[in-house]
Amino acid sequence: MTDIAKQTPETAPQPQTAKSDAPVRRRITIDPITRLEGHGKIEVFLNDQGNVDRAYFQVPELRGFEQFVRGRPAEDMPQITSRICGVCPTAHHMAATKALDALYQVTPPPAARKIRELFYSTFMTEDHALHFYFLGGPDFIVGPQAPAAERNVLGVIAKVGIEVGQKVIAMRRRLRELMALVGGKPAHPVLGLPGGVAKRLTAEDQAQFQQVAADAVEFAQFTLATFESVVLKNSEYVKLITSDAFTHRTYYLGMVDERNRVNFYDGMLRVVTPEGKEFAKFRSDQYLDYVAEHVEPWSYIKFAFLKPLGWKGFAEGAESGVYCVAPLARLNASEGLATPLAQEAYEKFFATLGGKPVHHTLANHWARVIELLYAAERMKELAADPEIIDPNVRTLPTAVPREGVGVVEAPRGTLFHHYQTDERGIIQKANLIVATQNNAARIAMSVEKAAKGLIKNGEVSDGILNMIEMAFRAYDPCHGCATHSLPGSMPLVVRVHDHAGQIVASLRRDGDGAIRRS
Amino acid sequence: MNDPVRVLCLGNELLADDAFGCAVAREIRAQFPGQVVLLESRASGFDLLEDVKNVRSLVVVDSVQTSTAPIGALFVVREGDITSPSGGSPHYVGLFETLRVARELLLPVPEEVVILAVEVADTTTLGGRMHPAVEAAVPRVARLAVDWARRFASQAACRL
Structure with a gap:
């Protein structure tokens, strides 16, 4: 089996050009560093003592969504948005469908x-x-x-x-x-x-x-x-x-029914504090009063935060607007589950892990x-x-469409769809907040914590890859999920820069599972 | 479905060069109607499992980003020529891992797989156009995919 990561562009067999149609066997060379430009790449910056100053987890964003959907009939959105994502199309389909209910007031x-x-x-x-x-x-x-x-x-x-x-x-x-x-x-x-x-x-x-x-x-x-x-x-x-x-001691967001029990399909959105107290409970169409997005120059992704608290940086605690979604957040943000066996498991979960919320x-x-x-x-x-x-x-539907918000709990967390149309139902503006955006700030904090624990005085441990992988695997973040280009899977790459910005170490896990440095 | 040979075109027509596989599927339908068993999929990760099952030989058409070849360059590879690390989330799982899992679970997966992949530039711009060099590769890759399917079919016939 060829180790593609080992091959350099110079030593790799040249590809057959599209001009010839003779079936010829070739090998593929993929440089993960290049492939990963913006794809699940971790950049660690050290201070002059060689300890971690900041660590960044970069994820790509699909570009051009708003422009693409503007001018299209709103009824197409359940199909368009479900085709964007190759992993959880059903969540997009359902959020879009609910946004249409709201848009047509039906x-x-x-x-x-x-x-x-x-x-x-x-x-x-x-x-x-x-x-x-x-x-x-x-x-x-x-x-x-x-x-x-x-x-x-x-x-x-x-x-x-x-x-x-x-x-x-x-x-x-x-x-x-x-x-x-x-x-x-x-x-x-x-x-x-x-x-x-x-x-x-x-x-x-x-x-x-x-x-x-x-x-x-x-x-x-x-x-x-x-x-x-x-x-x-x-x-x-x-x-x-x-x-x-x-x-991480953060806020948690999840959808709940009329008795504050988890619901994936419909309900109010409930936020609890790091102490587990209810901080807010709001309807889907009020989300802009509670959720805002922060932009960092090093990442394509927008970092969602709780608007009433404001953006206070990548920080934990009651003063910070950083919050979390997905299974753990849903259990934390609720007061139970609506089915008997799951409720029993819910109670055992909190009893075992020291009560609510679990951080x-x-x-x-x-x-x-x-x-x-x-x-x-x-x-x-x-x-x-x-x-x-x-x-x-x-x-x-008989009403004239104007604006609609649809929210569901996707497997990976709360998913918002928001459309504005003209009176014919033609999209003028659309906004999506996907689970990974909700979790992006906390994921960045997890990555930084792992980096700080494993990089001391300029010494970079191989264990950092395991720690980081475990941290973000639990969130199951989305990364430009609709593309299919080979190889499809993506190796994790960590690059460490010294205080002058020079790369001093680069680690990646290759196809054989081994960690390699360059 | 039990097919001796299947052509599986992967891609997403909404995402610039990622539309390559879909364009090749259209070309095969137009130029070689009814000549091969053709499957087009926008799925990724383990969702591809059903698409790669119950077939003896599989021809996959996809895009690739190696950054080592000109845009539009064609790679013809066998499954064993590519190694890729295990994925940690559904977003990290690719065709090869899906095939490995299927084999491990003793599911009926193809004995031989050939992949026709064209080097692409952009797979993340929604509504983006295909790069002209990628678009130019469509007819040739369609013909090549049909050639491979015929070759696999004739090999199978010889073995009978």
Whole structure:
């Protein structure tokens, strides 16, 4: 197997040009440093003592969104925005659909609302399961101290066994088949319309959902038991989760129902302080009174912060406007979960980790499994609801459109869509705040903390890659997620600059899992 | 679906040069209608799993950013010619990791994979146009993809 990262442009075989059409085998050379320009790249700047002054985590932003959508019919937004993201198109589709409801001032009939939430719960179940086993797994199932080459999805499969891996894939396939049944296709659905959904649910469809939902609940319980036996029974893992290196005392934001319980699909947005007290509770269309964005010269991403507190820099505590979204934040910002098994797990979570709120970033993995159980149970509840097969699934809009905001809880955190149109419903202005923007300031703080812990007097430890990777993996940030260019996966690169700005060390994890310096 | 050979075109038509795979799929449909089993996907990461299953030979059309070749240059590679690190999030998972996971789980994945990838300039500008050199590569890569599919099909026939 060729190690592409080792090859330099000079030594690499020359590519065949497009002028010739003879099939010729070639190799590809990719310089991760170049490939990663702005893609998950970490820049560390040292002071004159060789200790960390600042560390930056850079992520790319897709360019031109506002310009692209201006002048297009608002009804196209659920399709356009879902095509932007290759990872969570369903979240964009649903946020856009809800923004259209608001734009056209129309309330979907009860069956349509339930179908949407059922569809969305199916998506959350599928996404959370995949993330836990295959993507978060390397940190806990394989273990933080395992050799770098094993800390990947193949290492997870080796640890849990092929049968469990196959079970995950089979469950996922069944969930995606249900999504296709309702949404037309599993990715890039065509379900949402202003005022309802494009397809009703039949009694046969309902029966299929009931069967899969029952199995999904069982699967989620199995997953929670796996987490508890692998992680919670290992005191080293628990120590790691609760260690200061992965702890930030910030605000938390999440969507809640009328009883302040987590809801992925709809509700009010609730913010709690670092002490766990309610700081604000607001409707989606009030978000601009509570959320603002800060720009830094070194990053494309805008850093969201709580507007009433203002931007006070990358700082923790009650005075700082930095807040956090995603599974841990949702549990912190709520007062419970609406389904019985998940509620039991919710109570155990806080009892084990010392009460609310939990500030440990790595606890996101546990919170995600608890949410997996909630999503599966919610699926089961909705699938059993007799009203969900009511054929009335659309309220036709009659009002003149002007402005609409739609918010959902994506797997990776709160997702805002905001559109303004002319009276014909043609987009004049659009704004999205995605989960990673909400979390960007806290991610930057996590990266800096890891860098400060592992770089002393100019000495850069290889362990910094593991620490940083673990810190941001828990947030599961989005990075220009719609592009498909090979190789698709992205190595983590850390560059360390001295006080004069010169690069003194560059570390990256290569295809074989080894850490290399240049 | 059980196909002896499949051409899988990856890309996103909304994102400048990332539209390359979609453009090649259109060209194949127009110039070689019904001649190959063609699949077009905008998905990424593990969402590609279903697209790479149940086929003996796979021809993948995609874009690549190596920054070592002129824009529009074509790379023809086999799966084993590329190593890439494991991803830490769905946003980091690529085609190769998906194939590795599928093999590890004993899923029916292709015995042979060839990748036709064209060097591109920009894959992050929404609504951006394809670079002229990338666009110029579309007809040739479409023909090459069909050639590879035929070659795989005839090899399969010889083995029967």
